[in-house]
Amino acid sequence: MSHFGHQFEENYLKELYKLSQKDVKKVNNTALAKAMALNPATVLEMVRKLSEKGLVELLSDKSIQLTEQGKKKGLLIIRKHRLWEVFLVSKLKYRWSEVHDLAEQLEHVGSEDLINRLEEFLGYPAFDPHGDPIPDRNGKLKKNTAIALSKALKNKNYQVVSFADTADSFLDYLSKLQIEPGTKLKITDQLEYDGSFSLTVQKSIIQISEKVASNILVQPVI
Amino acid sequence: MSHFGHQFEENYLKELYKLSQKDVKKVNNTALAKAMALNPATVLEMVRKLSEKGLVELLSDKSIQLTEQGKKKGLLIIRKHRLWEVFLVSKLKYRWSEVHDLAEQLEHVGSEDLINRLEEFLGYPAFDPHGDPIPDRNGKLKKNTAIALSKALKNKNYQVVSFADTADSFLDYLSKLQIEPGTKLKITDQLEYDGSFSLTVQKSIIQISEKVASNILVQPVI
DNA sequence: CTAAAAAATTTGGGTTACCAAATAAATTTT
DNA sequence: AAAATTTATTTGGTAACCCAAATTTTTTAG
Numbered sequence: 238m239s240h241f242g243h244q245f246e247e248n249y250l251k252e253l254y255k256l257s258q259k260d261v262k263k264v265n266n267t268a269l270a271k272a273m274a275l276n277p278a279t280v281l282e283m284v285r286k287l288s289e290k291g292l293v294e295l296l297s298d299k300s301i302q303l304t305e306q307g308k309k310k311g312l313l314i315i316r317k318h319r320l321w322e323v324f325l326v327s328k329l330k331y332r333w334s335e336v337h338d339l340a341e342q343l344e345h346v347g348s349e350d351l352i353n354r355l356e357e358f359l360g361y362p363a364f365d366p367h368g369d370p371i372p373d374r375n376g377k378l379k380k381n382t383a384i385a386l387s388k389a390l391k392n393k394n395y396q397v398v399s400f401a402d403t404a405d406s407f408l409d410y411l412s413k414l415q416i417e418p419g420t421k422l423k424i425t426d427q428l429e430y431d432g433s434f435s436l437t438v439q440k441s442i443i444q445i446s447e448k449v450a451s452n453i454l455v456q457p458v459i
Numbered sequence: 460m461s462h463f464g465h466q467f468e469e470n471y472l473k474e475l476y477k478l479s480q481k482d483v484k485k486v487n488n489t490a491l492a493k494a495m496a497l498n499p500a501t502v503l504e505m506v507r508k509l510s511e512k513g514l515v516e517l518l519s520d521k522s523i524q525l526t527e528q529g530k531k532k533g534l535l536i537i538r539k540h541r542l543w544e545v546f547l548v549s550k551l552k553y554r555w556s557e558v559h560d561l562a563e564q565l566e567h568v569g570s571e572d573l574i575n576r577l578e579e580f581l582g583y584p585a586f587d588p589h590g591d592p593i594p595d596r597n598g599k600l601k602k603n604t605a606i607a608l609s610k611a612l613k614n615k616n617y618q619v620v621s622f623a624d625t626a627d628s629f630l631d632y633l634s635k636l637q638i639e640p641g642t643k644l645k646i647t648d649q650l651e652y653d654g655s656f657s658l659t660v661q662k663s664i665i666q667i668s669e670k671v672a673s674n675i676l677v678q679p680v681i
Numbered sequence: 682c683t684a685a686a687a688a689a690t691t692t693g694g695g696t697t698a699c700c701a702a703a704t705a706a707a708t709t710t711t
Numbered sequence: 712a713a714a715a716t717t718t719a720t721t722t723g724g725t726a727a728c729c730c731a732a733a734t735t736t737t738t739t740a741g
Contacts, residue, residue, distance in 0.1 A: 241463060242564075245698070267718060276700050281720065283698080299707090299719070329576040342464075342568045347561045354551040467728070489688055498730050503690065505728080521689070521737085 244345045247314045248273065249283055250292060251344075253303050254311030263300035309376060316372040317352050318344040319365035324355060326366040333366035333417055334408045349374075368399020368418045368454060386434070387450035391424045395455035402452040411453075414443055421458060466567045469536045470495065471505055472514060473566075475525050476533030485522035531598060538594040539574050540566040541587035546577060548588040555588035555639055556630045571596075590621020590640045590676065608656070609672035613646045617677035624674040633675075636665055643680060 252272050256264045270280040284301055287293040292307035303311060321343040325336040353374055356362075363379040364370055370378040383398040397420040400407065411417065416438060425442065426435040432447035445453075474494050478486045492502040506523055509515040514529035525533060543565040547558040575596055578584075585601040586592055592600040605620040619642040622629065633639065638660060647664065648657040654669035667675075 241466075241697095244463075265718075266720090275698095277719075278701080278721080279699050325573075328580055329573070331576070339569045339573055343565075346564045346568065351547075351551070351561055354553070358550055463727095487688075488690090497728095499689075500691080500731085501729050508727095 242345065245283070246287065246290075246292070247310070247345055249280075249287060250303065250307050250311035251314040251318075253293065253301065254308060254315060257303060257308075263296075263298065264302070265300055269301060312372045312376045313349070313352075314344050316374075316376075317346075319369060319371040320352055320355050320359065320362070322365045322367070323359050323362045323371070327359065327362075332412070334405075334412065336366065364398070364418075366418055368397075383454035383456050385451045386422075386424070386453040386455050387432075387447055389424055389455055391427065394421060394423055394458040396421050396458045398454045398456050400452055401454060407449075407452065410449075414445070415439065416453065422455070464567065467505070468509065468512075468514070469532070469567055471502075471509060472525065472529050472533035473536040473540075475515065475523065476530060476537060479525065479530075485518075485520065486524070487522055491523060534594045534598045535571070535574075536566050538596075538598075539568075541591060541593040542574055542577050542581060542584070544587045544589070545581050545584045545593070549581065549584075554634070556634055558588065586620070586640075588640055590619070603676075605676035605678050607673045608644075608646070608675040608677050609654075609669055611646055611677055613649070616643060616645055616680040618643050618680045620676045620678050622674055623676060629671075629674065632671075636667070637661065638675065644677070 249269075252269060253264060256268060256272055266277055266281055266284065269284070270277040273280065284293055284295065287307065288295050291304055292310065294302045294304055296302055318340045321340040322333075322336045325331045325339055326333050331339075356371075356374070362371060364381070368381070368383065370381050372378050381398065385401065386395070386397075389395055397416055397418050399418055400411065416422070420438060423437045424434055425437050427433070428435075434445050434447070434450050436443050436445065471491075474491060475486060478490060478494055488499055488503055488506065491506070492499040495502065506515055506517065509529065510517050513526055514532065516524045516526055518524055540562045543562040544555075544558045547553040547561055548555050553561075578593075578596070584593060586603070590603070590605065592603050594600050603620065607623070608617070611617055619638060619640050621640055622633065638644070642660060644661075645659045646656055647659050649655070650657075656667050656669070656672050658665050658667060
């Protein structure tokens, strides 16, 4: 038995789960290797081991698919990751853009009991600080009903849920505008000329391009 | 660079620090190997690596000593361990006897900044749930003024601080007696015959042997 | 001081997760 | 369909951390 619990296995399962969500097309060895920044030979070797463990199936068209068991494990890691992110932001006052790497370490810690207690301590949050849904202990995800800000209605109140683009430069830009998940805002105008938007954000009025607006995901505030 | 940060290194440094505190006599390879439940050959190999890194010195009498740098790193791990234990007990409602293994994982996570924030979040505790002092961010430890219960005075109020013996069986026994760090108690009598004690613990009276009493560390309640 | 015991060290292996480069197989282009 | 490209797979190798068993060195006892 490894001295590291199942850290590696967990990373493969997590990545496979994420890929299965993101792209519709099947996940092959190359795609997984690229996603994990590993050599295809390494990935093939590991995937075979996962297959022997019944966590993954190697289909006849060479695509890699999680079994029910593998899916469950992958979701658990995602659950852990997102709950720790909530902890870091809501309790330790990190900014939401800083927590990913730390959560990547914390997600491999310990027991399911620990994460269930953490969830209770945090008050059963449904979304992480990036706006991504947190699987409950049965693996169920709350539907995220967010839409792009560029598709939102004028003069209606919205709340930022997450961002479609997660490039650092974009996140830094948003941070300067004081736009983060949870921020309440309203579209006051859209310019015909270039499609740019005027927003009311916390009593001040700012301008953003249509491109930026399309990468901000919002939910109507009830 | 390893994919695991410095988990192994950290464990060696932590153990060396603990040994340097516990036993007065010098720490040799055999002792370290025993403490870590590893083969002496393994330990020797690792200690040499630590020595190359300047974290440890191999003295001419074959004893192993932490350098200032190594000591600092070892203390940091202990700090992390104890702060996470406080978190698990005070926030996630674990019992103090359950948290060691989880803290052993958490202690290897992440940044010094994280642990500083955690410390602040927890309100700068000076002792962990076992009663052991938590090094501050400069490595300073609060003096623990505890004495063995067997050396305590009759009819004076004390508070349990920690235990000298940390064997599971002993902790389980104490747990059944509802004795844990923080518990208030008073010696009502000591039998001449075998040195055993009568204690008042939370309104009930219990009997413990002298050996048990010598492994319970207490502080006078002000 | 010498024999026995203990500790330190060496030697030869094992496993896991990784990689680069070569080869084989499948897919796409033309 | 043949050529070119992409993907999958095999092969040979590395570094970290570990072990058991043999050997050497040191310490302890007689």
